[in-house]
Amino acid sequence: MPFLNYDRLFDSITELVMHHSPSGMETEVDRLIMQKFADLGVEAWLDEAGNAIAxxxxxxxxxxxxxxxHKDEIGAIVKNITPEGRVEVQRLGGAFPWVYGEGVVDLLGDRATISGILSFGSRHVSHQSPQKVYQEEKALKWEDVWIETKCTSQQLETAGIRPGTRVVVGKHRKQPIRLQDYIGSxxxxxxxxxxxxxxxxxxxxxxxxxxxxxxxxxxxVGAIGALYFTxxxxxxVLIALEICxxxxxxxxxxxxxxxxxxxxxxxxxxxxxxLQLQEVAQSANIPLQMAILNSFGSDASIAMKFGHVAKAACLAFPTxxxxxxxxxxxxxxANCCHLLSLFCQTRM
Known part of the structure; x- marks a missing residue:
């Protein structure tokens, strides 16, 4: 039997995914997390950097x-709004426009959320059109795409859409899918x-x-919350949970x-x-892999690099x-949870 029921785990992840949390605008998921902590009766608070701590x-x-x-997600951030109401954006975190494809995104305005379409331009074109090169010659970058909302610049201003507004994948595209014992999301x-x-x-x-x-x-955007907390x-001892x-x-x-x-x-x-984590895993027959990663960082490695903690580890699930x-x-x-649950019960 798994340490965590897969159906319950899937539902828990789904609920979290469906609450937006682009870096620096994480209030929507904060409310959910803090309510969960309160329901469990554990001492919890939000600190000045926006960390939700139990x-x-x-x-x-x-x-x-x-x-x-970390509870924040990658996406985009509004850079400019043209007089015609076209929204121009740049990346927020390690996001790439071609990963999302053309489709619905949510612009989280100060007063309202407006949905728009991440747009790349038409394909039925010749080399006279700038979009042709993205079919054959070069990678698509954020400066080459835009968001169509069909709102005027005044309507966007009324909703509080401005430079700095966060943009994330639209909620109706975020619903996770179950693939046997896997989750896709x-x-x-x-x-x-x-x-x-x-x-x-x-x-x-x-x-x-x-x-x-x-x-x-x-x-x-730099492990800002973890650096403040530590x-x-x-x-x-600091252990970061991550994807691998x-x-x-x-x-x-x-x-x-x-x-x-x-x-x-x-x-x-x-x-x-x-080694301590490996010993706990071995004693509980929890399978564990070791790896070195490139183009990767975690709360733990960044906090240790800056001297905030003496001992740090990162436990991740293959993704x-x-x-x-x-x-x-x-x-x-589930095995990450099982291992950490046992580790927290050991003398350090």
Whole structure:
């Protein structure tokens, strides 16, 4: 039997995915997370940087462990609105327009949300049209696309659409899909990890040390929330929950086995902490893979690089199509939760 019921886990991730949370405008998902913590009866708060934090008091409060899962998602940000009402955008986090394709996006205005169509231009054209080169010669970039809302610039202004407005995939396109024991969805990075935090909040009681469960803010734009939290709160051990990209360059198998990172673009993780996690996994017969990643960073590696924590690790679940329409095995997500639940009960 899986540690977490797959149906319940799928539903938990789905609920989180369907709450927008572009970096820096995470209020919609904040309300949900804080309500979940309140329903579980755990002490929780939002800090000044926008992190949603739950504290599980330990027997020994002189030592502390934090587990982070960032709640923000990638997307786009409005750069300009033409007099005709065409919306021009640039990326927010590691987003690429060709990943989303032409389709509905939501513009989260100050006073109203307006849906529009991410547009690339027509295909029935010759080399006289600028769109022709994207069919044959060059990659599509954000400066080449626009959003059609069919609103006037005044209507957009009334809704509070302006430079700085966040843009995310439209909600009706976000609904996750179940593929046997897999889940397919936008923003599994990192809503699936937030679902793990909620499951841990439900299961952890009287751990040996204080445990902080942190749904961190603005990770996709520099781990801003985690850096603030680890600067304000002394943490002895930090573990980040993340996705792990499946690619031929990495020795990672798809399926139920989580991945423990040894190194990413920001540096190495703590080897002794990794060994402790491996020992817990081995004793519980939880499959575990090891990897080194490129073009990747986590709350943990960034916080350790800047000297905010002495010991950090990153536990992840293998994921296809990262930063796109992602696919992951529910068993790998459940096993991440199982491993961390056991680890939180060990003496450090």
């Amino acid at each position: 504290k599980i008091p330990g027997i020994d409060s002189s030592y502390s462990l934090a587990i982070t899962a 936008y923003t599994l990075d990192n809503k699936a990890s937030v679902a793990i935090l909620l499951a841990l909040a439900e299961r952890l009681q009287n751990p040996p040390v204080d445990v902080y469960l942190v749904a961190s803010a603005k990770e996709e 600067q304000q709160q002394k943490i002895d 990209p499946l690619s031929s360059e990495y020795p990672i198998d798809d399926g139920e086995a989580p991945v423990l990172l040894s190194q990413d673009s920001y540096g190495i993780y703590d080897e002794r902490l990794n 296809q199509n990262t930063h796109g329409y992602e696919i992951a095995h529910l068993g790998a997500i």
